[in-house]
Amino acid sequence: xxxxxxxxxxxxxxxxxxxxxxxxxxxxxxxxxxxxxxxxxxxxxxxxxxxxxxxxxxxxxxxxxxxxxxx
Amino acid sequence: xxxxxxxxxxxxxxxxxxxxxxxxxxxxxxxxxxxxxxxxxxxxxxxxxxxxxxxxxxxxxxxxxxxxxxxxxxxxxxxxxxxxxxxxxxxxxxxxxxxxxxxxxxxxxxxxxxxxxxxxxxxxxxxxxxxxxxxxxxxxxxxxxxxxxxxxxxxxxxxxxxxxxxxxxxxxxxxxxxxxxxxxxxxxxxxxxxxxxxxxxxxxxxxxxxxxxxxx
Numbered sequence: 001x002x003x004x005x006x007x008x009x010x011x012x013x014x015x016x017x018x019x020x021x022x023x024x025x026x027x028x029x030x031x032x033x034x035x036x037x038x039x040x041x042x043x044x045x046x047x048x049x050x051x052x053x054x055x056x057x058x059x060x061x062x063x064x065x066x067x068x069x070x071x
Numbered sequence: 072x073x074x075x076x077x078x079x080x081x082x083x084x085x086x087x088x089x090x091x092x093x094x095x096x097x098x099x100x101x102x103x104x105x106x107x108x109x110x111x112x113x114x115x116x117x118x119x120x121x122x123x124x125x126x127x128x129x130x131x132x133x134x135x136x137x138x139x140x141x142x143x144x145x146x147x148x149x150x151x152x153x154x155x156x157x158x159x160x161x162x163x164x165x166x167x168x169x170x171x172x173x174x175x176x177x178x179x180x181x182x183x184x185x186x187x188x189x190x191x192x193x194x195x196x197x198x199x200x201x202x203x204x205x206x207x208x209x210x211x212x213x214x215x216x217x218x219x220x221x222x223x224x225x226x227x228x229x230x231x232x233x234x235x236x237x238x239x240x241x242x243x244x245x246x247x248x249x250x251x252x253x254x255x256x257x258x259x260x261x262x263x264x265x266x267x268x269x270x271x272x273x274x275x276x277x278x279x280x281x282x283x284x285x286x287x
Contacts, residue, residue: 003111012271
């Protein structure tokens with residue numbers, strides 16, 4: 001994953017689409033349904049984030065100078 | 072970046088290094104071991120701390136809304152201006168596109184695009200703040216109107232403060248852009264990149280605040 005403005009902009013689009021769908025669902029149904037849908041999205045997002053951070057730490061440990069690096 | 076220098080055999084390199092060290096003013100350059108430059112790392116760590124701050128405010132909001140469970144939300148007879156806030160959301164989301172346009176411009180060496188993108192982003196940010204202040208003036212309740220008023224002003228006000236901070240960063244970036252400070256190379260336009268990342272964060276937070284406060 002890159003760490004620059006373009007990568008963060010991609011996240012703006014992801015959030016806009018996700019929250020946009022939650023807004024549409026809320027307006028079409030009820031606040032409770034919208035809130036539950038948003039909760040599901042938040043859980044999926046958190047799970048994705050945890051997986052990404054684990055991979056990041058694994059890569060960091062394998063880097064030169066890291067504890068698991070083999071020369 | 073590297074502060075250490077290895078003298079070459081014969082002393083020529085060593086002499087050059089000595090001359091370089093004598094020319095260098097101020098403290099030595101910090102060693103950078105990370106693959107990410109320190110300015111970007113700094114803003115990312117700052118954003119992580121900000122997410123926690125917003126998280127605390129959202130926790131308060133949902134505590135009041137779900138645990139305390141008032142009979143109606145917002146309490147009768149108050150109403151939230153959803154249409155105005157929706158328009159403001161569109162303005163702020165648009166500003167993310169314009170700052171991205173500015174960054175894409177400078178990445179390709181197009182300084183005019185960067186200047187235009189920054190100036191439009193700044194104007195959109197200012198419009199957002201103006202509309203929000205106007206909303207506060209006409210909304211009909213204050214921060215002292217029950218817990219609802221307190222949490223409404225806390226959440227939207229916290230976000231407004233972040234928009235103001237972002238606007239200050241954009242002001243400096245825009246002035247510097249018009250003075251010709253930035254260039255195509257990645258390390259020569261960090262002064263736009265870092266405010267750009269912060270601005271996107273402010274935008275994402277508003278999308279969540281809007282959905283939570285105005286729609287749910």
